[in-house]
Amino acid sequence: MELKTALRAATAIAALAISPNITMAQDLESAPATGAEIFYSSDSDDTEIVRTAIDLDIVNRGEDRRYGIRLEKAWYDPSGTGKRERERVFLRAADVSGDWNWSALVGTDGDTIIGSAYVHDNSRWRKEAFIERDVVETPRGIDEGIYSTFVGAALDIPADENNIFTVLGGVQEFTGDNVRLHARANYVHVVDADLGLSGQLRTRYFHSTEPNEFDYYSPRWYAQVLPVVQMRRFVNRWELVGAVGVGLQRDATSDWRRSDFANLRVRSPRNDDDWQFHADLTYTNAPGDSAVSGSDYSYFQTRVGFMRRF
Template sequence: MIRAARYPGVTLVAALAASAIWAGPALAQTVAQDGTGPSPAAGLEVSASTDSDGTDVIKVLGRALWNFEGKDKYAGIAVEHAWFSPARGRARVADRVYLDLADSLNADWRWRARVGTDGHTVLGSAELRKADWSRSIFVERDIVETEQGLTRPIYYTFVGASTDIPINDRNTFAVVAGVQKFSGRNERLHLRGRYVHVIKPDAGLSAQLYVQYYHSTAPNEFDYFSPENFVRALPILQVRRFDANGWMYLAAGGFGAQNTTGGGWTSARFAQLRVESPRSSRKIDAFAEITYTNDSITGGPNYNYVQGRAGLTLRF
């Protein structure tokens, strides 16, 4: 079971995300989508997570954009304040500053980057992708949110690429491959695949099979979850719909199995609710989601993890 969070903000953000998911239609009626040209904007993003091991994390990020033309084109800075309360050890706080950028290379390719520092090392993420989301190259770097991860500290850098392999109008296979380098000796080799079968296109209903494998070259080096080999197979049922104003609503859930070296097979579980503002909007960028899984870098078998995230950016 997941215990009560040490920080009331964990519950607050989950409630905020849930409220935004159900309140989307009303908000959609009040936001115009016809802004044109560059304009400044400001935003706020909040995330909170808690797990069954006793780790709580809250992050609050403010955005100041001197140019905002929608989800795919903006430029500015972001400042984040984070509270970490690991299962063992004392709570810590951290501040990060990022450049917050996105634009297009041409009609086919988009890029975005949120890259900055916590005062000790480079942190953030960057992605180059096709406009239709069929291919991407990405990199992310962050701290490991465990007691040793925060104390030593331990960082990871994850570099990977993805590609879609269309079979026909209703069937697609996607592959992700990557390498995750941790502070110390451990390197994790990742391979992921997702088969998607569209059951009812008009209803946005699809059945998916998600398969994940990774191999750690220095297993169990520190206190984060890192078996030598990890395999996860998860059938998922997903509904993804758009309303008349372009707002996206997604609900997904799955139940499968996962295996770790020396640990045998256990159940694999996943659930997600998400809402997003219209991609074509030049006035607003909003999202809210709640995610549950029993797979995380900070925990292993018999583990539960819940995260709530919400964000709103408004153009002046």
């Protein structure tokens, strides 16, 4: 969940700073749509997760305007302890109201409410609020029903057309007594707007009120400083994004150690038959909620999907 929030915030800020007038969303006539997505992740704790999803939109007018459902099947193998299967179903919606965009994916895994919701405006001083809730993907998290709910807000602070700062604050509550307080600050400098090239400095810190309460990675505090180089290009209307970062991280029980990050994303335009494709992959050695260990940790995820409008 922390990786998802960090990726969303960082890419939104970089996109706003480099290409404020370019968007992949299209204002189309209302039409139904269907799609599918496959997600896979693995880490050095021997945890593997596979999720397959089918999306059925009753109304679809582009990426920012759609209403439908998502049916999902998930297979969890936390720390190599054997597969657990879950079925998940969501209502999904996104729309524009005045200067504000909002999106929601709200559903259940049969035990409790899960999903996410976001709202942001389209001003240069971009403001965003979000909430995310999901199961903690560790052996005890899956078997005992340990969940995490993350609520927060972010603000972009533009210095000029080539420099932008963002700050994010959030509260993450876990099943049990642990509450995690998050603070993040990013700086983006546009090196070359025509190339879509930016240099970024991403920093984050969290503090846990009940460290090591269950089996997920949860030190008393964690800090990361991550310089990143990102390029975002449009080639024949295909969106291509690549980012790589090398920095430092530490927590309450360790010294400073290297922190690595890499992300690649591709999104196609809609072709004449209304097909659209997207894919991404991410590598990091920063422990997230699904981690059990903290040191010598590594994580990889990939996602591939398509959509077809009728």
